Amino acid sequence: MKVKSIFALSSFLCLFLVSVASANPIPNITAKGAIVIEATTERAIYEKNADMKLMPASTTKIMTAVLTLENERLTKEANISQNVAFTEDQYLPLQAGDIVDVQNLLYGLMMVSDNGSAVALAELIDGNTTRFAMRMNEKAKEIGCENTHFVTPNGLPDPMHYSTARDMAKISAYAMKKSEFRTIVATKDDIMIWTFPKNKMTILDNTNKLLWSFNGITGIKTGWTSAAGGCLAASAKRNGIELITVVLGSEDANIRFSEAAALLEYGFTKARIEKGPRKEQIKRTAWVSGGKNHLVHITAAEDIVYPLIEGDELKYYTLEYVLPKIVKAPIKHGDKQGEIILKYKGKEVGRINLVATEDVAEGFSVLSFFYVGLLELFGMR
DSSP: OHHHHHHHHHHHHHHHHHHHHHHSOOOOOOSSEEEEEETTTOOEEEEESTTOOBOOGGGGHHHHHHHHHHHSOTTOEEEOOHHHHTOTTOOSOOOTTOEEEHHHHHHHHHHSOOHHHHHHHHHHHHSSHHHHHHHHHHHHHHHTOSSOBOOOSSOOOOTTOBBOHHHHHHHHHHHTTSHHHHHHHTOOEEEEEOSBSTTOEEEEEOSOTHHHHSTTEEEEEEEEETTTEEEEEEEEEETTEEEEEEEEEESSTTHHHHHHHHHHHHHHHHEEEEEOOOGGGOOEEEEEESBSSSEEEEEESSOOEEEEETTOOGGGEEEEEEOOSEEESOBOTTOEEEEEEEEETTEEEEEEEEEESSOBOBOOOHHHHHHHHHHHHTTOO
16 A cells, blocks of 8 residues: 555656646747747847858848838839849739839838849849848848848848848847837738839738737748748737747748747746836936026836846846936937946846937026036036
8 A cells, every 4th residue: 555655646746747847848849940039138038059050031021121111211112123023933013114112112021021022122222232231231230140141132042141040039129129110010911002003003911820820929020942941030929028039941831830839939938027117217317508408307218127037036137327417409308318228137138218308499508507517627428
């Protein structure tokens, strides 16, 4: 009886441990490279060969969209060239002589992954794809990519066109800070309209299947070539926390979706948000040079939240305020005046803008004249 009891207890403990371990299992990922990051701090929750150089296929277009949004107006019109019309694997019926505005090209680029739209945008911004690729690589370095080199604006195969799961996650996190980008990549279906010929249009259905199936999905971009395999950058937000996952080199076009979904689900079991000070609780002032008021009141542009990954402790988060003693008029309500640097264990993991809460017109203030003059005299700006 004693032996049976011990055996039964041992069996129970084994089953208990297995059930606990399987509650949040690490996904079995077949993609060559993969990562999950918390979007605000860009810290990794899971990674597999995250720094392996791989072909990113059409996830490349995330960078093309970023540069377009930073360098062109949405209403700017692009003349479609022969190069665009003859682009390999083009989905949209773009013909030489057509005219399409930037906004419609961006929707075609990101929703149906049109290769010709990428070329059209590159030519509009830099005249040709070679110069645009140089711009792409400069931006990649600025964002913090260490193992990325772009050759084309669309990701068509080239031995010298490569990135990594980690770098593409950084680019995705950067892109998702842009409201226009977020709107585009979250759109399930739309109608693309040409400026010329008039009445020319086509229906767009987003290639990102997770938009229809994953709870909290917010984007981002698919990619596929026979050389690269299945690629996907995907983002989702639940309970105030947003995650980004990238899978590169999946075995086929469908596995990339199931593996990205599994990685996001896993990430949500490992991350949470703790609330920090509300923006209205953060009150700072700066002296104004050349203004009617001698001071401007300043607050945070958004509430402070602390993303915590499993094992993190809230006590290791600190806030560092970067704000000049003197700012210059004129100042508009909402103008950026400084930043709050969010740090975890002394390492920067995010920034929040400090903004003016009022207008300050140009003019003269006696207090400002004397005090600011003293500060400037002693080099205390």
